[in-house]
Amino acid sequence: MSIEPTTAIKTGLALWEQRRLLAAPLQKLRRRLGRGKMVIAVFGPGGVGKTTLGTMLDENFDPQVKPETYKESLEPETYWLKTNPARSVIVAPGQEHRIGRYWPAIYTQLSQAKTAVVIHVAAHGYHAFNESVALTGSVADYAAGRRKRELEILMDLAAYLEKTTIPLKMLTLVTKQDLWWNEREDVKRHYEGGEYAAQIARVRTAKGEQHFSHEFGYVSLCLNNLQAGDGALVAATTAGYDDNLRFSNQQRVFEIIEGFAR
Numbered sequence: 001m002s003i004e005p006t007t008a009i010k011t012g013l014a015l016w017e018q019r020r021l022l023a024a025p026l027q028k029l030r031r032r033l034g035r036g037k038m039v040i041a042v043f044g045p046g047g048v049g050k051t052t053l054g055t056m057l058d059e060n061f062d063p064q065v066k067p068e069t070y071k072e073s074l075e076p077e078t079y080w081l082k083t084n085p086a087r088s089v090i091v092a093p094g095q096e097h098r099i100g101r102y103w104p105a106i107y108t109q110l111s112q113a114k115t116a117v118v119i120h121v122a123a124h125g126y127h128a129f130n131e132s133v134a135l136t137g138s139v140a141d142y143a144a145g146r147r148k149r150e151l152e153i154l155m156d157l158a159a160y161l162e163k164t165t166i167p168l169k170m171l172t173l174v175t176k177q178d179l180w181w182n183e184r185e186d187v188k189r190h191y192e193g194g195e196y197a198a199q200i201a202r203v204r205t206a207k208g209e210q211h212f213s214h215e216f217g218y219v220s221l222c223l224n225n226l227q228a229g230d231g232a233l234v235a236a237t238t239a240g241y242d243d244n245l246r247f248s249n250q251q252r253v254f255e256i257i258e259g260f261a262r
Contacts, residue, residue, distance in 0.1 A: 044121035047128035049175040054091040133229035162206035169260040177220040181238040217253040
């Protein structure tokens with residue numbers, strides 16, 4: 001579900017027009033959330049862009065403001081309609097030592113909703129580094145280890161989701177597209193096949209087609225080189241991946257989320 005270069009070139013929209021198109025599905029999403037008891041919960045490991053996504057879903061989001069550099073989320077973050085948690089976007093902290101502390105309470109909040117949207121964020125292993133942490137070994141080995149962690153978190157999440165009784169809509173959102181754009185076919189095969197897809201199928205089987213739907217989304221939430229905490233360059237933004245591609249894919253992803261909220 002990622003747009004190809006020829007499509008982006010054909011659209012050829014100015015950046016201000018891209019931002020306007022991006023705002024439309026977000027506005028619809030916020031209106032729909034305000035009408036009913038729905039929770040959007042965002043899960044995934046640390047450093048994949050969960051906070052950036054939450055910020056973009058917030059009613060005060062300004063697409064012209066560049067997101068801050070990566071900082072660990074110390075506790076769950078709530079975006080939009082913050083005075084009414086039943087109609088909020090909740091971002092779960094992804095660091096391993098915080099999952100056991102905070103995720104059970106978010107699961108409880110999901111179970112109390114009439115319906116829920118669950119977003120599992122991954123990044124094909126291109127996870128941001130904590131402050132001052134250096135890269136040890138090769139970039140390929142680092143990314144492979146982080147993809148393993150993505151799968152471990154999904155397996156734990158699936159174990160919970162298959163036991164829920166409420167209708168669920170789920171999005172697997174693979175971020176950092178600007179870093180892996182030249183590998184996009186391999187990225188798609190990794191998530192839409194193999195063990196990752198098997199975990200999604202596990203939830204679908206347990207809940208049934210009528211009570212569970214799932215989509216894949218591929219996106220760059222912001223253009224950024226990946227740097228280690230000590231400042232060393234780990235992966236550079238792919239040449240040719242520009243704002244037209246970024247905004248086109250963002251629009252598609254937010255249209256999916258907006259559709260979930262109907």
